[in-house]
Amino acid sequence: MKTPAAISAKLERLAASNTKPRVLDLFAGCGGLSLGFQAAGCEIVAAMEIDELAARSHAINFGKGRSEDEVEHHAKPRDITKIDPEELIEDFGLGPPSRAIDIIIGGPPCQAYARVGRAKLREIAEHPQAFKIDPRADLYLRYLHYIERLKPLALLMENVPDILNHGGHNIVQEMVEALEAMGYEARYSLINSAHHGVPQMRDRVFMVAFHRSIGARIRFPAAVRSCDLPPGYEGTRAVALKLIDMFGGSAYVRPDTGGPHLPKAVTAAEAIGDLPPITLHREGKLRRGARRFTDLAPYRKGVKLSDYAREMRSWPGFEAGAGVYDHVLRYLPRDTLIFEAMQQGDEYPAAHRVANRLFEAEARRRRIARDSTEWKALHRAMVPPYDPGKFPNRWWKLRENGPARTLMAHIGKDTYSHIHYDSAQGRVITVREAARLQSFPDGFIFAGTMNPAFRQIGNAVPPIMAREMAKAMMLSLRDALARVRPAMEAAE
16 A cells, blocks of 8 residues: 555654654553653653643653753643544644654543444544544544544554443454544453563553554564463453454464463562561551651662563662652551451452451350450441452462462452462551552652552553564564665665
């Protein structure tokens, strides 16, 4: 196919100057994808994020070396449904829109899955203003609109496995068709981050596309770690892939899951074991309230660092120095003894049994009559109220010798899904430990207090996973540029 002028101009600029590809991060959050692409040799030139604190986190971390006014401008929350691509490019001062962006990355939120179908997605390719037809369902349409208007060389989209089978629709396959109408070749895969060096079993869909005219080969990263996923993950994966297995998906690529020849997945102990223990809650020194990141928690001395911990401390541009400031946790006074008595890998039913056992022992010690008012009050004070039959996965205690389970955004509400494996500490994980499990380096700063920081971390793409995806894309882009250079030299 004929190469559009906008695509040719970008290829020629990159081939001639060896400059870094310019990246726009849509639905950027605090910047997990941005950090991975930056580490792979890209320049993050603009971002779009509607959440105020997440947008500020992105600005703080990717605005280093810029003036205070520039950082504040970057930190403004922006609503993609209200800003056109050309407006955003002008807002960031990036020059002509058709030449401004080489790669678009992002993960549109999933609220509109049930409302966006194949016809609507194709419509955006034919009618760039189609997003205005249904403002309730325009997040994916807006993502496609930005691609259509800015014509990047390449793009990456990340999302949850449900996007492959939502209401009988494989939304990603439908997006592939819409992108094909725009001149892009796209492929997608369901990848678990534990196979790529992240200490977390996190299944996510990644779609990669290149403009067909540049002839780039679509690659997905090879596994570097082995990990046997628990049955729950396999079940979720089977449901997500049902439509592909049933009808086929020509654009779906089976992920590389490694094998026994590879080292095991990075463990929780390797990820967070070097961070200082916390016992304030056991000493009566922890109080309820917002946790601000004002106090330095020095690194433990004399601890042998894992390769992973060493990388988290020394990520270029995000070194932490003597320690971290966000090693803070939630105040949960009822549960310390429960956390202590739980075994690694225990879930809520086991925790509930432990709580009842502790309660009964305390009631006997106090000689409280069964079913008395005092007995019932003690039960309420010591035993979590949730039905263990309805909430089996609500709590989980990390296994020190294995990766963590998926960190979710709602970790900001209670953190019970990730209880520290060290019984001597009897606690849930801290903000920094969550960041480590998500592969954010120690020098990465989260704006706001504890709860919004947890939410930003849970919503993010693990930077190491993003980096591995970016490296595979950069390899394909370099191959394309290598084909362009001889033609440029011959024309001179």
